[in-house]
Amino acid sequence: MKTLICNQPGDIQYIDRDYPSVQSNEVLLKIKAVGVCGTDIHAYAGRQPFFSYPRVLGHEICGEAVEAGSACSDIKIGQRYSVIPCVPCGECAACKEGKTNCCERVSLYGVHQDGGFSEYLAVRQQNLVAVPEQLNDSSAALVECFAIGAHAVRRAEIKAGQNILVIGAGPIGLATSAIAKAKGANVVVADLDDRRRQHVKKNLHIESLDPTAGNFIDELRRLFCGELACTVLDATGNKASMSKDVDLIRHGGKIVFIGLYIGDLVLDDPSFHKKETTLLSSRNATREDFECVIDLMSRGLIHEEMMKNTEFDFHTVGLDYQKNVVDNKEMVKGVIKF
Secondary structure, eight states: OEEEEEEETTEEEEEEOOOOOOOTTEEEEEEEEEEEOHHHHHHHHTOOTTOOSSBOOOOEEEEEEEEEOTTOTTOOTTOEEEEOOEEOOSOSHHHHTTOGGGOTTOEEBTTTBOOSSBSEEEEEGGGEEEOOTTSOHHHHHTHHHHHHHHHHHHHHTOOTTOEEEEEOOSHHHHHHHHHHHHTTOEEEEEOSOHHHHHHIIIIIOOEEEOTTSTTHHHHHHHHTTTOOEEEEEEOSOOHHHHHTGGGGEEEEEEEEEOSOOSSOOOOOHHHHHHTTOEEEEOOSOOHHHHHHHHHHHHTTSSOGGGTOOEEEEHHHHGGGHIIIIITOTTOSSEEEEO
16 A cells, blocks of 8 residues: 655655554554644654654544454444544543543554554544545545534533634634534634635634734624623634733633643733633544534534645645645645545
């Protein structure tokens, strides 16, 4: 089978490999589509912490079951599945509480073990979620990305009618905005990039603002009927943005950090205290979030065009990965088709 492997930062190439051997609890997937994540860019550039090489990238996966291990009685050959990339230990306190997304020893396909940039991949049965026929391959590959947003929305306990500000219009911010809107919230998106703001207006039909504009707070209050946000979900991973989120919530509001900043954050404690702020983080996603996304997709409440604007052919994308993916400033979200 053909595999695209990242040998070390800046070095990615096609190789021929044997088909994976399938363990009793695993299913062999013929890969149909894989979403391109920031992880796949940062790993190539050498900016992904706790990463080891060589590695087959790709953790946003849709594949068709072609072989099932002896213990996989519930798997239907020919069925397409979305892959939950988190492989939990099942033994730590978080796992025992069902919080497999933040397992102490979690391993991810495409990050800590080989992923979907390959024609076939063996995946644990527990990590598969069946995809209905009405969803195409690229939509199924994007379920994982949308599920990150769904998990953040669930963590925030967002309800219909609430005023929600999402900061950052990258794929995770777009996913979060789309899910919050589908739940009935009044959503506004803030991003520095005018192209991203236009994408939000055109494809999500959500108001978007420049957070550096002089009238940003006034416009935010206008869109929220005089109030600040009930909840801010920050998908930037940017220190300056995350440190100032408390200024954007109303009293009694919430902040959810989705994006990760490597380092220390400082919040203004008087502002934090007087608003009795609830501060949460959100990491990865669980089966419940995947099923939520598939349900919303099936009902037409969210769709792939909300984030995807680029498609690649698996057999050519790796020939100039730097140009096609890493330096592609036009790409909001890309999907590799097989």
